[in-house]
Structures are given as C-alpha cells and as structure tokens.
Amino acid sequence: MLQVPFIRENKDAVIKGLAKRNIDATQMINDVIDLDEDRRGLQTQLDNILAESNSLSKEIGNLYKSGETQKANILKEKTSQLKEDSKALNEQLNEKAEALNQLLYKIPNVPNTLVPSGNSEDDNEEVFRKGDIPVLHKDAIPHWELAKKYDIIDFELGNKITGAGFPVYKGKGARLQRALIAYFLDKNTAAGYTEYQLPHLVNEASGFGTGQLPDKEGQMYHVTEDNLYLIPTAEVPGTNIFRDELLNESDLPIGITGYTPCFRREAGSYGAHVRGLNRLHQFDKVEILRVEHPSRSYKALDEMVEHVKMILDELKLPYRILRLCGGDLGFTSALTYDFEVFSTAQDRWLEISSVSNFETFQANRLKLRFKNSDGKNELAHTLNGSSLALPRVLAGILENYQTEDGIKIPDVLVPYTGFEKI
C-alpha cells in the first residue's frame, strides 16, 4: 500500500498517476489526507491525556513512599476521569485509523511514468519482438490434440481425479515438464539467484503482505479448517520471507528463485481461450524474486527482463515483450513487462512471464526495510517475475516444434529430458 506521507506530499502526482489506471482517485486521496489529519489530531489529544496521567502516577508513587497516603488518594480520584477520557479517545482514534487503513488497501500502486494509459490488454505497448514464427506442415494441430495423439497429457483423467483445470502429465510429457523446471532453476541459479523450496500453503498475514488479501481472496483456494491459503504464485511465500525484516544495506541486493505449483480458482473465466493448457487451476512455475535498494530497482527490473529473454532465446521460441498499460497493470505493480510466446497452431500469443517492480508498495505492507547509509530505516523495493510459467511454455514447444513424425525437443533441453523427440 502507499505511504501516507508520500500521498500527502505528492497528492497531484498520485492522482495523475492513478488516472492511467482509469481511476479518478481525487476523492479517495482527499479522504486519506483528511482521515490522516483527524487521526493525528486525536493522537495528540490522547498523548496529552496519557502524559498527564503518567505524571500523576509518578506523583502517587512518591507520595506512597513518603507515607502521605491521604494526598495520594486525592490524586487517585483525579486519574479516574483521565482514564475515561483516554478510553473514549482511544476508541475514536482506532476507528479513524481503521477507516484510513481500509481506504489505503483499496488504492493501487502508482504507475511508473513509462506506463502507457489504456483500458485493456489491447492498449499494451509492444517493446520487443524476436524469433521467427515457424511455418508448420499442413496437418499441424493445437497442443491439446498433440497431447492426446502422443499420450503425454491427459485432461480427462484430471477431470476424474479432481476436476477441470487439473491435467495429468504422463510419460515423456511428465519428463519434459520436469526437464523444464530443472533447466529454468539451473539458469536462475547460474545468474546468481539462490534456490529455495517454499511452502505451498500460506497464512493470512502472508497473503496480506503481498497484496492478495484482503480483496482478492476469491482468487485463492482457502483451507478454512486451518485458515490457510494455497499459493497462487511463489511470489507469496517468497516475498514473505522478508516480512518484518530490517536488513543491512550490505545485504542488498537479494535474489531468490524457486519452483512451486500454483493454485488459482480462476472463478468466472471460461471459454475457447481456456482450452488445454491455456488456463489451469493448478500449474507449475519457476519464479525469480528480488529485494533491491530503491536507487537500483529499475536497473534490476531490466536485468530480470534480459534474463528471461536469454532463456527464451535458448529455447528458440518466438516471443514478444509488452509493457502493460495502466488498465492492465496489476494492483500492486508500478511497472510490468509481460512476455508472450507465439503459439503457431493456435495462431495467438500466450502469456508466459510477467516481470514487475512493486517499488515500496509491498514493502510497506511487509515492513521490509533496510538501514541506509544515513543510519535511517528505509523501505526496500521488491520485484518478481516468472522464469517461467510451465504450461504455456510447454504448449508453445509442443505446437512450434511439431513435425509430421513427432515433436522435436529444443536442443538445450535434451540433456534434461534424455530424449530428442516425442
């Protein structure tokens, strides 16, 4: 969430920035400033009362010590009124603070100046494109048909065991999946990211820290018995490693990577575009994640983009990079680049990675700070990106590498699969 002092000092810029998300935040921002002012006023009143009752207590203590019980008892009576007043004020203060927080939770991050305004994904800005789109043979088919033809992914079996959106990978399909995970992790650790294995369920505080809660709980599976949530992305457990941490400046930058399954309810998304592997309730993803000094977080974002590009180059998949417009930008992000692979047999682009800088938006909720060179505690910047989301990479490989007599495995993956063809 945004910091109140920042809002106070950059009111117009915040409103202008949020306008790129097609939000007129004028009212909300004014309310934040008013609520905060009220809150501070109440706090000052309360502090004064508490100060008075503190000094009375001290006096009473001294009077008792010197045996002047009567005088002490007179002072005691005075404190009861102060107590009532402070209780009432405290209640008002809590209400104000709660109202302020509720409002702050509703305000998304301010987009970076690079973010184009726009309403939907149609307004995203293509900033890079690479790779030749292969010319396939005339009988080329989409991946869900290839999956059946070569018996490597069984969607119906998943329906039986769990439900729609939980595919079963078999044989060379399962092996290819595992190969991709190992390959991605190797690339990431070679680039300096430390590998982590993270919990797949998180508590409420973690969901809150990265911004999934309180508003987007509908996206996550909720284990009500234990009040835990299945992770929608490794970003949640990964970033929460640093919740309530005070780091040294020399600890930065921090880079971690991890493979996890991801669980998403995807309530309300159905239709032709969700066939096969295109949209699932459970899928695998390898994530990269950074904690950065604010002065170099955008450099880090560029490095992450370059890193993902390098992987796609090696896989020899045709891809493009989009800079998300205000209307498509995630709630917590200040700047996001989406990577899309061209799926030849479906004749459409599939999103396979999303790399974002959250600046201090998550860190503020997480209380993720570092001690800067002035000795002051400062919020760090958090970033993350997929490297990569498995199902659509798999779809892209199956479709783009299909030939009349089988599916070729990209060269860089052969050492991991142990076979060259499906």
Next chain:
RNA sequence: GGAGAAAUGGCAGAGUGGUCGAAUGCGGCAGUCUUGAAAACUGUUGAGGGUCACACCUCCGGGGGUUCGAAUCCCUCUUUCUCCGCCA
C-alpha cells in the same frame, strides 16, 4: 493428540509491580593507534507516532483484564522447545 517449559532490542541474553525503553555480550557506526588493514582501546547505537526542532506518546509474541502505576500479576490465543504417543 497428551504433559511440561518458554516467547524481551539487528542477534544472544538479564530483568518478577514505580527510579525500566530495559543490564551485559555480539554485531553496526564513529574515532584513537597504523603506510593500510586486523587486533586493542574510546565513544555511540531499538522501533513507530508526533514536532520546524524539542517536548510528549506507544511498543518487551497477539488480544483482553487487574492496578493510581505492568516487561513483571491474571485470562486467552499463537508460536517455539522438551518428554510421551502416532507417522512419510
């Protein structure tokens, strides 16, 4: 799942009703010494709110209570450790 013990500053660890935001050690920062570094020595160093700056207020796992006054007493929740049981 049952029984017991515990939770204190960046970390470790004292503190059992007022003089405690809290001893001490480590770490951090600054300095002395040194060609430089290390060691040693000296000083300094919790967080949040508030203020132009002070003052002042809050915080000793979370929540509630007793008291004029709570890190300290009571209730409750969570977590950790030890023992027992079960178990991949």
